[in-house]
Amino acid sequence: MKPRTLFEKIWEAHVVSQQPDAPAILYIDRQYLHEVTSPQAFAGLRERGLPARRPDRAFATVDHSIPTLFVPSGDRLSVADDASKTQIRQLEKNCADFGIPCYDHNSPDQGIVHVIGPEKGLTQPGMTIVCGDSHTSTHGAFGSLAFGIGTSEILQVLATQCLLQRKPKTMLVKIEGKLPAGISAKDIILALIAQIGIGGATGHVIEYGGEAIQMLNMDERMTICNMSIECGARAGMIAPDEVTFDYLKGREYAPSGSAWDAALAAWRQLPSDPGAQYDREVVLNATSLQPMVTFGTNPGMGIPVTASVPHPDKLENESQRAALQKALAYMGLQPGQPIAGQKVDVVFIGSCTNGRITDLRAAAEVLRGRKVADGLTVLVVPGSRAVLRQAEQEGLDRVFIEAGAQWRDAGCSMCIAMNGDMIQPGQYAISTSNRNFEGRQGKGGRTLLASPATAAASAVNGYVTDPREIL
Numbered sequence: 478m479k480p481r482t483l484f485e486k487i488w489e490a491h492v493v494s495q496q497p498d499a500p501a502i503l504y505i506d507r508q509y510l511h512e513v514t515s516p517q518a519f520a521g522l523r524e525r526g527l528p529a530r531r532p533d534r535a536f537a538t539v540d541h542s543i544p545t546l547f548v549p550s551g552d553r554l555s556v557a558d559d560a561s562k563t564q565i566r567q568l569e570k571n572c573a574d575f576g577i578p579c580y581d582h583n584s585p586d587q588g589i590v591h592v593i594g595p596e597k598g599l600t601q602p603g604m605t606i607v608c609g610d611s612h613t614s615t616h617g618a619f620g621s622l623a624f625g626i627g628t629s630e631i632l633q634v635l636a637t638q639c640l641l642q643r644k645p646k647t648m649l650v651k652i653e654g655k656l657p658a659g660i661s662a663k664d665i666i667l668a669l670i671a672q673i674g675i676g677g678a679t680g681h682v683i684e685y686g687g688e689a690i691q692m693l694n695m696d697e698r699m700t701i702c703n704m705s706i707e708c709g710a711r712a713g714m715i716a717p718d719e720v721t722f723d724y725l726k727g728r729e730y731a732p733s734g735s736a737w738d739a740a741l742a743a744w745r746q747l748p749s750d751p752g753a754q755y756d757r758e759v760v761l762n763a764t765s766l767q768p769m770v771t772f773g774t775n776p777g778m779g780i781p782v783t784a785s786v787p788h789p790d791k792l793e794n795e796s797q798r799a800a801l802q803k804a805l806a807y808m809g810l811q812p813g814q815p816i817a818g819q820k821v822d823v824v825f826i827g828s829c830t831n832g833r834i835t836d837l838r839a840a841a842e843v844l845r846g847r848k849v850a851d852g853l854t855v856l857v858v859p860g861s862r863a864v865l866r867q868a869e870q871e872g873l874d875r876v877f878i879e880a881g882a883q884w885r886d887a888g889c890s891m892c893i894a895m896n897g898d899m900i901q902p903g904q905y906a907i908s909t910s911n912r913n914f915e916g917r918q919g920k921g922g923r924t925l926l927a928s929p930a931t932a933a934a935s936a937v938n939g940y941v942t943d944p945r946e947i948l
């Protein structure tokens with residue numbers, strides 16, 4: 478048989494029907510739902526008088542609009558604005574009406590959809606997973622085919638458990654060599670996007686491989702797959718291995734007993750066969766990577782923390798030059814200015830990119846016994862309540878609070894500023910999230926993306942700082 482890639486194996490196992498020149502009908506193993514993109518999909522079911530086809534294959538949570546302030550009454554919704562309250566209650570009602578499990582605003586397991594899917598063991602190798610959210614690519618870290626869909630497609634999957642989908646191309650991204658000390662998964666993915674650009678993987682599903690990837694833990698692999706969408710990829714994937722299986726074993730929804738053994742045997746067949754062909758290949762060397770920071774208004778505008786903001790004049794291409802000029806004007810940064818030393822007003826540590834326990838540990842390692850700079854607002858927001866509990870058990874909340882940071886309840890928070898957590902016009906935030914678009918963290922706000930260690934080191938100094946100088 479022709480050698481096949483991980484993607485091809487999953488794709489072929491899920492095609493229900495494929496007519497020539499038409500999209501495939503793809504069976505979907507899991508659909509995740511959140512409050513922002515699902516309301517019209519449920520409305521569509523109601524209009525047609527349809528039930529959810531497989532409510533047991535869908536899981537919902539509230540994450541984007543949920544306040545992260547701890548309120549003495551314990552009622553998180555009491556501090557939500559009316560629009561957020563309505564959206565959250567609507568999802569909770571829709572799930573109750575259609576029999577879909579929901580980690581609601583009171584649930585001890587609530588969290589960002591891309592954080593809780595894996596931690597519940599819902600995300601498993603070989604699955605097709607969709608969610609009305611672009612960062613669904615996160616789940617590909619487990620060797621699943623996971624991608625974001627639009628609201629009409631959410632309805633399609635709710636109604637039929639299938640999705641019309643054209644077959645994407647494949648791209649192998651090989652990260653060769655070992656990652657140097659002090660360099661994180663976030664630095665790998667920011668470096669890749671800086672290299673290939675925000676459209677660099679358009680139309681492709683990326684499979685990440687190479688020594689540096691194999692050595693990453695699951696949290697780190699999720700950081701990489703999470704941001705695949707930021708270079709245009711349809712999805713990101715990493716072949717499942719012992720690291721994946723160790724993570725999943727014993728989790729609530731992971732198979733157990735003889736079902737575990739059977740699943741394991743199947744999962745071991747998933748990695749790409751030797752000699753499998755990809756449509757494209759890109760190689761990145763891990764050994765020369767530096768901590769990365771973005772200076773502009775898309776995630777591809779990233780440079781090593783030791784470098785300087787680029788000069789638009791040096792760009793040959795006129796539209797690229799104009800785009801860079803515009804980005805620098807918005808960001809209030811000067812060409813040639815070293816990015817290290819740029820002052821920041823706000824530090825955000827959290828999101829589905831870097832709000833997991835190992836991210837919080839990395840930030841706490843920097844902040845332990847130190848104080849954040851005067852006048853700085855520092856938010857540490859766990860990606861889920863399970864992460865929150867684990868962090869508190871390890872005393873990380875104390876480390877953050879003693880350093881002068883705010884310790885918050887779980888949610889998307891300042892990654893997207895939909896819940897009231899936001900920066901002010903003109904302010905600079907160094908953020909562990911994944912998007913630095915104009916106004917992303919608040920109207921007129923300026924976002925610099927970086928790793929948890931870089932964000933924490935910058936919190937100590939009040940300006941962009943190479944974490945290797947502090948650790």
Ligand SMILES: CC(C)[C@H](C(=O)O)[C@@H](O)C(=O)O
Pocket residue numbers: 513514541609610611612625893
């Ligand atoms: C709100 C949602 C549709 C959006 C996404 O699709 O990614 C959000 O999660 C984001 O990160 O911008």
Ligand code: SF4
Pocket residue numbers: 540541589591610612828829830888889892893910911
């Ligand atoms: S944390 Fe940010 S990127 Fe992730 S789902 Fe929420 S808003 Fe989107």
